[in-house]
Amino acid sequence: MKKIAQAKKVISVRGASQGPLKNVDLEIPLKGLTCFTGRCGGGSRVMAVEVLYAESRRRYMLALTPFERENLGSIGRVDVEHISGLPPAMYFESGGIKRGESLATFLQLEALLAQLWHRNGVCHCLQCKGPCRSFSAAEAAAEAISVFKDEQILIVGPLKWKNETAIESMVHELLRAGFTRVLLGGEIVRMDELDTSAEIFLNAQGLDVVIDRLVPARSSKNRIIEAIGNARAMASGTSLLVGGQRDQRLLLNKQLSCLDCGKSYPDLVPEDFLQDSRREHPLVNLVELAGKRIKDLDEMRLDEVSAFIEGVLGEGERDLGGLRMLKAALDLGLGYLKYGRNTEDLSSGEKQRLIMGSCLGSGLTGILYIFEAPLVGSRGRETQPLLKGLRALVDQGNTVVALEHAAQLREIADEVINFSRGRIEPGEDLNSVITSKPKRQQPGGGASAKLFVQVEGAHNLKRIEVEFPLHRLVCFSGVSGSGKSVLLNGVLLPALKSGGRARKARKGSINISGGEQIRRIVDLQPGQSSRGKLLLVEMGGAEFLAGLFAATAAASQRGYPPEWFQLDVAGGRCTKCEGRGVLHYDLEFLEDISLVCPVCEGRRFRPEILDITHRGQNIHDVLEMTIERASEHFLREQNLRKIFAAATFCGLGKRQLGTSSEHLEKAESLWLRLAVELARVRATDLFILDNPSAGVHPEDLQLLLQILDELVGRGASVLVSEQHPEIISAADWLVEMGPGGGPQGGMVMASGHPREFAKKAD
Ligand SMILES: [Zn+2]
Ligand SMILES: [Zn+2]
The missing domain is CATH 3.40.50.300 (P-loop containing nucleotide triphosphate hydrolases)
Known part of the structure; x- marks a missing residue:
């Protein structure tokens, strides 16, 4: 072989x-x-x-x-x-x-559920709570057969008129069209024998014109459909069936209408059941499917929603694939999430x-x-x-x-x-790789200050009372979904931003005391940096640098203002690419493609601006510098040096000033935000970081801890929600949330110095 x-x-x-x-x-x-x-x-x-x-x-x-x-x-x-x-x-x-994307959108359930509610839901009248439905002529015929069977019925066009003076001419018209009878006070009356001046017409709003008299089960379906069609053509989409032993009246309208009181509504379409429907249909929240309104799902857990949908779907529909993503989410242990939950939380x-x-x-x-x-x-x-x-x-x-x-x-x-x-x-x-821990510096003033937080039932948290030190690194830990992020971002952040006043939450209450000396609260969510700006701009150095160039002898001689050395306004920048150095092409199906600008050849500024140099370098040369190099070049410029030194300390030294922030790695975006803060930190600042170790390589954890340490060393308070053991053990104070995730979480299990935790565990 x-x-x-x-x-x-x-x-x-x-x-x-x-x-x-x-x-x-x-x-x-x-x-x-x-x-x-x-x-x-x-x-x-x-x-x-x-x-x-x-x-x-x-x-x-x-x-x-x-x-x-x-x-x-x-x-x-x-x-x-x-x-x-x-x-x-x-x-x-x-x-x-994506921001604002709901669980329903993400799991691609919205269209399926909208179809289900539209197709199988029972709609109720705003006026009398009676059932509402619309009937096609064929559906109305089927309804007639199933309700009246062998009983004789009249198919009637319930004609309405605008004013009574027209009665006679209307009767005349109807007779000419070949209709001969009307239903009047329960009796069939010949129209040519009508006394139109009779008292009965004074208050009547219309005339019930008899279209056909038949026994549904014994008539051809086509005859019923035709009669209903004629009734509707005459009576603007409405048809009335009268008959049976108790002279039952059944209104079967083309338009969505109440079967009891006859009130009509705009027809419902599946889109009315989507969360962002353009129009608000008055009945959407009165449509029930197996006893539930579509908005009732918001309060249900994903596993309950799954069981509910399966119960509603027909036998052959369960395998159609619409539930695959939901099922996969359940398999991944997300069954406890509420359906209406915002994915941002x-x-x-x-x-x-x-x-x-x-x-x-x-x-x-x-x-x-x-x-x-x-x-x-x-x-x-x-x-x-x-x-x-x-x-x-x-x-x-x-x-x-x-x-x-x-x-x-x-x-x-x-x-x-x-x-x-x-x-x-x-x-x-x-x-x-991680061997040594950074050494904690002496904290700044007010080292004994503490923050006291009391939460009662707000944001799915149970009763929480916890105290922790300010001007320290405080870590909120616990399993995923235990409530540590909610406590930090949902409770502490807004409460501190509102000045620490007691707040009434949507549910429950929140009390905070001890935060009076905090002047500035900074939310350092990873990946939150504004995308697509130059590092120089993101770091806040663009104006200082422009000022330096404008102050050179050559620039002031030619009268170039500082703005001409910046990219956010027209003046000095290349007019073709507006200072981007590249040209964007929109493609229909994909993200843009960028080409180097043929006019400035990527140098972003007009040639005469590039003639101006500061210590031998023009503005484009500076943008090409690494931050490390720039902090040496601008050693004598205090503002720039401070900014560049902070960025170098935060591990961005090898990056160029002209790098667009969208090209940063996830961890680098965090370094950038930290560098900006490090350059201006004060003891009255409080920083909140949600899961900062996310996407950070073990070797770089050391750097993260060094930066946080530097912030605390300069007196700031740093609160992180984090479960990485390296960060937990480096924290000055630990608040452990739990005991489990989702409904099993939401409580403070312990609070204290990590060393005391270790002792307790022994
Ligand atoms: Zn009604
Ligand atoms: Zn250009």
């Missing part, structure tokens, strides 16, 4: 030199789980996002739009020699759920599980899934469902690349690729 050499099924990357990458060759197993790891800035994210994901998107775009291919040629290409075996890629940022661990649920539930195969920090915010056994989910995606026939530093993921990965300084390094034990 001949040996057949089988090609290894891989994504093969040759000569990747994008960003920090230095001519990297790489093979990633197709239908495998690969872990990219390495220090911040080492190149792992660039390889995953700016090479693999970007190239996949570029190829997809070229396949879609030949016109753009003609026009853009090879521009927008990723800096790589060759990639083969690349599947269509999807990229999920850590916690990357979810913990990062919950967000990750939700993202995983949507990937698994989509049922796609042959995809390259790229996840950034999928285990962020989860620890211990909480990581198990996520790890299983990653494996399940592979089993479905997908390829998974996870940017993750956690040991659990590296252990189960088929391949671990470690990036460092733009190269692939042989593996190393990352857990041994």
Whole structure:
């Protein structure tokens, strides 16, 4: 038997030199789980996002739009020699759920539920609570047969008129059209024998014109449909059936109407049941499906919603796939989440599980899934469902690349690729990296100040009474969903911002005392930085720098104002690209593509502005400087030096001043925000950070702790919600929330110095 050499099924990357990458060759197993790891800035994210994901998107775009291919040629290409075996890629940022997206939208349940309520819901009248329905002529005929069966009925057009003077002419018209009888006071009367001046007409609002007399079960369905159609044509969409033993009157209207009192309503469409319907239909919240209104779902848990929908769906409908994402979310242990919950309030661990649920539930195969920090915010056994989910995606026939530093993921990965300084390094034990803890400096003034917080039943928290020191690093810990983020962001942040006054929450009460000396509360949510500005601008150095250039002899001689050395206003910047250095092209299906500006060649400013130099460098040269270099260059400029030194301290020294903040890694965005604060921190500042270790490499945790330590060292108060053991043990004070997640959480289990916790545990 001949040996057949089988090609290894891989994504093969040759000569990747994008960003920090230095001519990297790489093979990633197709239908495998690969872990990219390495220090911040080492190149792992660039390889995953700016090479693999970007190239996949570029190829997809070229396949879609030949016109753009003609026009853009090879521009927008990723800096790589060759990639083969690349599947269509999807990229999920850590916690990357759009703002304001509800659980229902995210799990793609809205359309299904809107259909269900529209199709099967029972609608009730605003006036009399009676059932409301609309009937097509065929539905009305079927209703007639099922209600009256073998009894004789009249099919009547309930004609309404505007004023009584028209009675005679109307009767005349009807007779001419061939109608001969009306129903009057329960009797059938010939129209040509009507005394239209009779008292009975004085208060009548119309005339019940008899269209047909028949026995439904013994008549052809077409005859019934035709009669109902004629009645409706005459009586603006309404038809009345009268008959049976008790002269029952059944109003079957084309338009949505109350079956009891006849009041009509605008017809309901499935869209009326969506959360952002453009119009508010008066009856939407009176439509019941199995006894529930659609808004009642908001208060139900996801597992209850799932059981409810299954009960309502018909036998053959349960496998149609509409519930797959919901089912996957339940499998990932999210059954306790309330359906109406805003995704912004979810913990990062919950967000990750939700993202995983949507990937698994989509049922796609042959995809390259790229996840950034999928285990962020989860620890211990909480990581198990996520790890299983990653494996399940592979089993479905997908390829998974996870940017993750956690040991659990590296252990189960088929391949671990470690990036460092733009190269692939042989593996190393990352857990041994953290050796020493930073030394705590002497805290600033008012070291004995404390904050006292009392919460009673607000924000799903139980009764909480807790006290902790200010001017210290205080850590709120506990399992995912235990309420630590809610306590920090939902309770403390707004309460402190409102000056620490007692607040009545929507439910329950919140009391805070001891925060009087806090002047400024800073919410340092990771990933919250405004995107797409230059680092120089983000750091607040643009005006100082512009002032320096405008003050040079050459600039003042020519009368150039400081604004001309800035990019946010017209004047000195390139008019073609408005100072961006690149031109954006909108593509129909994808994000923009950027080309270097042909006028300024990427230098952002007009040539005469670039003539002005400060200590031998023009404004563009300065934007090209690394922050480290800039802090030496501007050593004598106190304001700039302070800003650049803080950024260098925060690990951004190797970045250029002209780098756009959107090109920062997740951890770097946090460093940037911390650097800005570090440059201006005061002892009256209080910082709140939710899960700051998210996406931070173990080696960089040391840096995070050093920065937090520096803030506290300068007297600030720092509150973090965090479950990373390194941060917990570095904290000056620990508040442990629990005991479980979701409904099992919401209580303070213990509060004190971490050392005392350790003693208690012994
Ligand atoms: Zn009614
Ligand atoms: Zn330009």
